[in-house]
Amino acid sequence: MALASGKSPLPQHALACGDVSVLFGEVAALSQVSLGFEAGRIHAVVGQNGAGKTTFARVCAGIVRPSSGQLLIGGEPVPLGKVNAARAAGVELVHQSFALPPSFTVAEAMEFGAQGGGALFSANALRARWAAHLEGLGVEVDPRARIRDLPVETRQAIEIARALVTDARILILDEPTAVLSPSGIDTLFERLRGLRERGVTIILILHKIREVLGIAETVSVLRGGRLIEACVPVGEIDAARLANSIIGSAAGLDKADKAALVGDAAGAPAPHTASRTAAAPILQMNAVTTRPDGEGRPLDRASLIIRSGEIVGIAGVEGNGQQTLVRALAGLVGLEHGTITLDGRDVTRRPLLERRAAGLRIIPFDRNSEGLSLTSSLWENWSARRLLLGRILSFVAPARLRKACQASLTGWDVRFATTTQPAGSLSGGNAQKVILAREIDETARLVIAAQPTRGLDIGATAFVWRALRASRDQGCGVLLISSDLDELFDIADRVVVMFSGRIVAEFTAPFEIAAVGQAMVGDVSLEQAA
Template sequence: MPNLPKSALECRDVTVKFGDVTALSEVSASFAPGQIHAVVGQNGAGKTTFARVAAGLVRPTFGAVDVMGHEIRTGQVRESRAAGVELVHQSFALPPSFTVAETMEFGATDKGGIYSRKALAEKWRPHLAGLDVQVDLNRRIRDLPIETQQGIEIARALVTDARVLILDEPTAVLSPAGIDMLFSRVRRLKARGVTVILILHKIREVLGIADTVTVLRGGRKVEGPLPIAEVPAERLANLIVGDAVARTLDGHDRDALVGTKSPAGGDADQPSQAKGPAVLSMKAVSTRPDSEGIALDTIDLDIRPGEIVGIAGVEGNGQKTLVRAISALADLDGGSIALAGQDVTRQPLAARRAIGLRIIPFERNVEGLSLTSSLWQNWSARDLLQGSLLKVIRPAVIREACDRSLRAWSVHYHNCGQRAGSLSGGNAQKVILAREVDPAARLIIAAQPTRGLDIGATAFVWQALRQARDRGAAILLISSDLDELFDISDRVVVMLSGRLNGEFRAPFDIGSVGAAMTGAAVRANA
């Protein structure tokens, strides 16, 4: 293509500081036009900050950004968009009550007006069809599957004929089939001359889609952009985590953590460690619809001591309601729940915790910790809630016990009196582990326990869950990361639309599990 500039997007010595924290440090990278580029790194590497600088959402402390050979003013979203840069965030920003056609029109104009739904549908149908987004334009966004919502996000971003499209962690919430669909759209955009930059963290995805790869670590550029053909998977894994960290990781764990290949789990012929009667037994459990999540529909699930059961599924298919039902926070419409042989169907959360229920919640900074309270107050909440209201509280004794526990869990902190909100994500999660994974734990619910953690903290969480299993605890692991589920689960159960849609045992087949996640097939290798 004649007259194309050397770079579609170029960042020169970009540094971003948030107070005393340096998110990016002197990052320079040039992305050639009409190609698919991957930017990779573990959590906290600076990938999202990099994307937000390029899109004008963050003004760098130092450095410059060029688009199609022309320098633009940084920190100006309108100027970045006018230059042809669009960013699709990991968390979708579609108005849930709008129809597809209304969403497209609003994204194109940002203005109201008088219109007919039929005219809007006719206006936007060709644009969506050109990106292979097959959808009824009169359906509301909230009623669409995740893969379709993402397709609409991309289509809306391209309304202005964007020349550089940045997708931030676009595969994080997709099923395997959804990832294939996304990559098909990305290749179609490349054929149209669009430069696509994908923020990714799994190596096999990078190798399957990108022309070049750039690696960030600790806010600095390590390498890149490098042609994919010149970067073996083993080298790319070491670039992402660093040689020192790579040497500390078990080979299977490293494959799962960086996505070198999809782990299949253990040997199917290896005898299960699970033994004894079920710690959790759910029989025909259904819940009433409410505003907190999709209702459960006749759930039958048993978990025995000494096993980790993973729950797979595209987010929003009842995982949160499942946890709320086990925790006595969702009203049952039918069925029963037993813990350690005791019927707790009508028992409150406190009674269930007294039996040995422990919860690592979905949102550690909302449900798991009080960020404005001290570490010792957060750590001691379990015992205080389960004890008598007349119990004498001795802060000095609790602080001493808290110190011993946090040191045992390798939490990096100054003192037990500091606020929980002052900790990093990994250390905050370790505080929750120190509180919830105690000797009395019989059923541990681990809901997205590694989301937002770096590779070292993730490996620590996995080790803690395995050790709890080996001590005889039953563990329910809910994760949107199939690599995580396959690596440490003894069984994987798929949730779809509030129901269980298949059960699988190691060695796991990603195609079969993925088909169950989307409803394309129900197959169990149990």
């Protein structure tokens, strides 16, 4: 598809940039991007990882100074790379990672985040000051509540309220739906529509095509730092064209994966129809309650069965025990009650190495801090599981391991120069492939995949999906933990919901997003309860 023409921004645009380029060393994060956003509308900016979306948002907010180009707000030029200047002109950016201090009360956090704060208030006066502001924005929360104790949807609403303290006229949100439940996304979208009616121009950095088409009035696409589509009205673009603009014609996705990624049910993969009710259980977790250890919500009488040849998805708002579930299955947290059986072997009191020897494989939540040693070589990262399972003082032949690593990574389509390069030099998608290559082999029996596609672009996401399906088809049990319901619905055979450390509901295809969403926030009927 031809690149969108770089028209000069018009003065009536709420925000416009002209010929903006950003260089990080020799890498062009943005290349001559010219784009203007009409005032009082909701605009989406989309693209794969590395396309330049977040860099673009940070340029608009004055956080990143471009190598060249200009920024206009309300038709007036704004100094580049100056946060205070962008804020003074009415631009606020809500980052994907929440910024308000978790130990603060809501009132304290709002005062902390307010520009020009610093006046002294009594506790009562501080609560009254911010209660009125929050109420005016439709945020129902006690100003005395601690940020850390609030649901993620409320925390995000407070972040937006903080951004509007300065009467911002342009609100930019970077991946605002990444950690929200379906009902939380609906609430966010209604809140954004309300802000639009008040004249606020909203720019959303998104990655889900369904959401783009559901909330935005225009959509712009970046690919490789270049502008592919410029503020196209959503009524003039469909999911297939948008996917092609994002991915490009050389992405190498098959029809089924592309259909699933854009939400085309007619072209999506057929459901996995193999009989599983008679298959042997790979995992049996019976009424497991874990000891509180300060590292996550404990499990509370959680029971789960995963059989050979099925993918079971775990849905739930983050922080409801998903991380504890993985640690319990790995033997990294103590149990107060219950048993865990892996492939017919009672491993309740057995250490992680014995569970790995029994076929447990883990793709962890954070590939950079838990999955890989970024400063170690690829061959050392790839060899870690094999070395751990080997005999103490057994002979280690680095040359043999490097050769085996080379073959394995090549087979998993990892793009790398040499097995001696550090893991931190790889892109997110290739780093995840290294973990897949290390964890999934012919001896795997239970594969735990925790947020395996978070932060990955469309092509890498499809690759991970194919790897998990292949493991299932080879007889493994797969436990997929994801905050993305679209992902769970597309590849899981069953979906169970976690809430407050418990498994509260179970669903089979065809999945109903409303019912799953209700269970995620604790609204579950007895018929659904697990």
